[in-house]
Every structure is written in C-alpha cells, then in structure tokens.
Amino acid sequence: MILAKTGNEAMAYAMKQINPDVVAAYPITPSTEIVQIFSNYVHDGLVDTEFVAVESEHSAMAACIGSAASGCRTMTATASQGLALMHEMLFIAGGLRLPIVVPIASRSLSSPLNIHADHSDSLASRDSGWMQFFCETVEEGYDSLIMAVKMAEKCSLPAIVSIDGFILSHCMERIEALDEQKVRDWLGPYKPNWNLLDLDRPILVGPATLQDYYYEFKRSQIEGMRTALPKVQEVMADFEKTFGRGYGVLEEYRCEDAEAVALLMGSASGDMRQAVDRLREQGGKVGMVKLRVFRPLPHELLRKTLTRFKTVAVLDRADSVNSFVGPLYNEVAASLYGAENQPELLSYVFGLGGKEFSPDDAARILEGALAGRKDETVTYVGVR
Amino acid sequence: MADLKSWKELPCGAIIEDMKAVLDNKTGAWRSMRPVWSEEKCINCLVCWVYCPEASIKVEDGKMTGIDLDYCKGCGICAAVCPKKVHAIDMVKEEK
Numbered sequence: 001m002i003l004a005k006t007g008n009e010a011m012a013y014a015m016k017q018i019n020p021d022v023v024a025a026y027p028i029t030p031s032t033e034i035v036q037i038f039s040n041y042v043h044d045g046l047v048d049t050e051f052v053a054v055e056s057e058h059s060a061m062a063a064c065i066g067s068a069a070s071g072c073r074t075m076t077a078t079a080s081q082g083l084a085l086m087h088e089m090l091f092i093a094g095g096l097r098l099p100i101v102v103p104i105a106s107r108s109l110s111s112p113l114n115i116h117a118d119h120s121d122s123l124a125s126r127d128s129g130w131m132q133f134f135c136e137t138v139e140e141g142y143d144s145l146i147m148a149v150k151m152a153e154k155c156s157l158p159a160i161v162s163i164d165g166f167i168l169s170h171c172m173e174r175i176e177a178l179d180e181q182k183v184r185d186w187l188g189p190y191k192p193n194w195n196l197l198d199l200d201r202p203i204l205v206g207p208a209t210l211q212d213y214y215y216e217f218k219r220s221q222i223e224g225m226r227t228a229l230p231k232v233q234e235v236m237a238d239f240e241k242t243f244g245r246g247y248g249v250l251e252e253y254r255c256e257d258a259e260a261v262a263l264l265m266g267s268a269s270g271d272m273r274q275a276v277d278r279l280r281e282q283g284g285k286v287g288m289v290k291l292r293v294f295r296p297l298p299h300e301l302l303r304k305t306l307t308r309f310k311t312v313a314v315l316d317r318a319d320s321v322n323s324f325v326g327p328l329y330n331e332v333a334a335s336l337y338g339a340e341n342q343p344e345l346l347s348y349v350f351g352l353g354g355k356e357f358s359p360d361d362a363a364r365i366l367e368g369a370l371a372g373r374k375d376e377t378v379t380y381v382g383v384r
Numbered sequence: 385m386a387d388l389k390s391w392k393e394l395p396c397g398a399i400i401e402d403m404k405a406v407l408d409n410k411t412g413a414w415r416s417m418r419p420v421w422s423e424e425k426c427i428n429c430l431v432c433w434v435y436c437p438e439a440s441i442k443v444e445d446g447k448m449t450g451i452d453l454d455y456c457k458g459c460g461i462c463a464a465v466c467p468k469k470v471h472a473i474d475m476v477k478e479e480k
C-alpha cells in the first residue's frame with residue numbers, strides 16, 4: 001500500500017504493525033508524534049500493547065527494562081535530551097542484553113537549546129551497548145525499525161533506529177507500507193532467553209558483581225556486539241527475501257571506478273547522492289558510501305571497501321569536542337589503521353543543530369576530496 | 385577462586401541462576417537501621433513482603449512471622465509501605 005507519511009508517522013505505523021507488548025514513553029520534540037500517534041492506535045484497539053505513560057525518559061527506559069526483563073517485546077521513542085536523560089538506563093538495558101527497540105528523531109543536545117537535526121544524541125550513547133542504525137529516507141526508517149526488532153531479539157541487544165529530526169521526522173515522503181499480517185508473521189512471537197517472572201527458573205536480574213564477575217559479564221556483552229554483524233546481515237537478507245526491499249550494512253553509490261568518495265550517515269546522504277550525480281556528469285570519479293549500521297561497527301567491511309579509493313571524506317553530523325576530528329572519522333580511521341592501500345582521510349563536520357546542508361555543500365566536499373585538498377585537520381562545513 | 389566461571393560460561397545478560405550465590409552474600413552486614421516489627425499491630429497484608437528487595441520478610445501460611453536480619457539491609461522500604469494506620473514496622477538505629 002502506497003502511503004504519504006512523515007518520518008514520525010511512519011515510525012508510529014511501523015510500531016503498530018510490530019504490535020509490541022509494552023510501550024513506555026514520554027514525549028519530546030521532534031519525536032513526540034511517534035508516541036502520540038501510537039497512543040491513538042492503543043486507544044483505538046488496533047494494537048494489543050500495554051501503554052505506560054511515565055513522568056520522564058529515565059522512567060520510560062526504566063519501565064522498558066522492567067518490561068523486557070519480564071519477557072515482553074518492548075519499545076519506546078525519544079530524541080536528544082530525552083535520550084540523554086535515559087543515558088544511565090541505556091547501559092543497564094545493554095548489560096542485561098534486553099532487545100528493547102527505540103526509534104529516535106535525532107536532534108542536537110543543549111546548550112544552547114536547539115531542536116533540530118544532528119547526531120549528537122545517538123553518538124553520545126555510543127558506548128552503551130546498543131545497536132545503532134541510521135536512515136536516509138522515511139521508508140528506510142520504517143523498514144529499519146521493523147528489521148531492528150528481529151535483529152535485537154536475534155542478537156539479544158537493544159537497538160536505536162535514527163531518523164534525522166525534522167528533516168525526516170516532519171517531512172512527508174512516499175512509502176510503500178508492508179502488509180500488516182505479513183510483518184507480524186515475519187517477526188513471529190518473541191522468545192526471551194530468560195524471564196524474571198518465570199517461577200520455574202528463578203533468576204536474579206542485575207546483580208551486584210564486584211571484582212569477581214563484572215569484567216566477565218562485560219566481556220561477554222562485548223562478544224555479543226562483536227558477533228552481531230552477521231546476524232544483522234541475515235535479518236536484512238531475510239527481509240529482502242520476504243518483502244523485496246534490500247539493505248546493506250553500507251551502501252555504495254556510484255563507487256565502481258571512484259577515486260574519491262564521501263562517507264556519511266543519515267538524511268544528508270540524499271544531498272550527497274545528488275552531488276555525486278552532478279560531478280559524475282562532469283566526469284568526476286566520485287561516489288558515496290552510506291553507512292547504515294554504526295553499531296555493531298562493520299570495521300572489516302569499512303576497511304575492505306574504503307581501501308579501494310584514493311581519498312575518503314568522512315562527514316560527521318556531530319562533534320565529540322575532543323579538539324581533533326568527528327566521532328565517525330575516529331572510528332573509520334581506527335578501522336583503516338594498518339591496512340594496505342590506506343586512503344587519505346579528510347574530516348568534515350557539518351549540519352550541527354540542523355544547519356542547512358545542500359547538494360552544493362556536498363559537491364564542494366567531493367571536489368575537495370577529488371583534488372586531495374586538506375586545508376585543516378577538520379573542516380567545519382557551513383559555519384560562519 | 386578456582387571455581388569462578390570464565391566469561392564464555394556466563395548466561396546472556398547480567399543474570400544469576402545460581403541462587404546459592406545470593407544466599408552467600410549476607411547483605412545484613414550493610415545495615416545501619418534495623419526494622420522492628422510488631423506482631424500485635426501487623427494485619428498480615430504482606431505489602432512489605434511484596435516490596436522488600438532482599439526477600440527478608442518471613443512468611444508462613446500467609447502470615448508474616450518475622451524479618452530475616454541476615455539479609456535485611458535496612459533500607460526501610462517495608463516500614464514505608466506498611467499501611468500508615470497500621471504502622472507495624474519501625475526503623476531503629478543499629479547499635480552495638
């Protein structure tokens with residue numbers, strides 16, 4: 001069925017089709033509508049979900065943890081300060097290996113206050129043990145959210161699915177919605193590894209572990225993320241087989257004989273696509289690598305892919321304020337370290353707080369990369 | 385230390401299946417306040433049993449029989465949730 005949906009509407013619609021057992025949420029711009037629309041579905045009896053209206057995002061994630069630990073398929077939605085307020089709880093969900101799935105409408109973090117798109121929120125949650133997926137379009141967000149449920153449960157890892165605030169959350173696009181029954185059948189029932197309420201198998205959840213076991217539990221959690229990538233890829237392949245829409249961990253756009261490529265995540269990939277087309281028309285050997293999966297980081301795939309090019313411009317829609325480069329750049333550089341045929345890496349930060357990023361900006365980056373130009377350690381695109 | 389498990393042997397997620405480990409850890413040693421229960425006042429609603437985080441409220445045949453001070457960490461939750469009008473638990477300072 002072809003529908004016109006904003007990103008928020010599409011995420012709420014995906015949640016309706018997923019039909020989670022529990023949603024506990026607190027509203028925040030720009031993801032408010034996801035919860036608002038979903039609560040209408042609850043009211044109208046279109047889902048079987050237990051909806052818990054809580055008093056903050058910290059409570060929302062706490063309730064989600066309790067729900068997931070009781071063996072329920074659990075979701076919430078948030079953004080920005082809301083994700084930041086969940087921060088403590090994110091680590092608990094990660095350590096307990098609870099497959100909670102959260103769409104976020106990515107937005108900057110205060111201060112100064114700004115409600116518009118960048119990736120500061122999700123990237124600041126990088127080390128909390130959550131899978132992270134970034135989307136270019138509304139339909140990709142919708143598909144990714146449905147896939148994330150299966151991935152999370154398969155890997156016993158919680159997952160964030162990011163659509164850029166306002167740019168995707170509030171802009172209407174055409175999506176081809178999937179058949180609801182088919183989505184529910186594809187997901188199947190959730191079979192938890194353990195369940196706090198299982199009286200036949202009493203367990204203690206979230207114990208205190210000191211020098212004796214904390215490190216061992218962490219090591220096993222790290223292994224869970226380390227081995228997640230092939231499972232993520234299996235789910236993508238299975239989704240493609242069932243619904244006919246295929247996604248990779250990363251997408252190469254016109255990269256075949258490219259000398260310089262731009263690597264980035266999120267909605268700005270659309271601008272970069274246009275810029276690549278424009279430069280290709282003029283004979284420029286450029287391409288784009290869109291990274292869809294930030295956690296688990298596909299470091300081997302990044303290494304294999306990026307060593308084919310002479311120059312790679314890495315675009316960060318966030319800055320880790322480390323006096324050096326952006327967070328994505330750091331991870332890409334680490335992935336490439338020691339590789340043969342290392343490309344030259346250029347660091348660009350762009351679009352913080354929703355700052356306009358146009359195909360012209362994207363084209364300038366590609367031109368610079370093609371010329372191998374490196375004016376500064378990091379270039380802050382579009383800042384006055 | 386020899387019987388400690390390696391990370392590969394641990395269950396997925398920070399859970400403990402071996403309840404013996406829980407029994408070995410006498411959380412009563414943490415206590416600075418001690419709940420004092422009045423059998424006369426208690427109406428056996430068992431709200432404290434539901435809320436006690438250390439399973440220290442002892443119950444037999446649906447009736448509260450006391451508090452297990454080996455594990456009671458003195459958090460005071462039982463006293464706080466005991467119905468106001470009943471007030472069957474008082475927290476008092478632990479003294480030698």
Ligand code: SF4
Nearest residue numbers: 436456457459460462
């Ligand atoms: S003080 Fe806390 S630990 Fe002790 S019995 Fe009361 S609720 Fe349980």
Ligand code: SF4
Nearest residue numbers: 426427429430432466
């Ligand atoms: S809450 Fe108070 S009245 Fe109820 S069982 Fe416990 S001690 Fe007794």
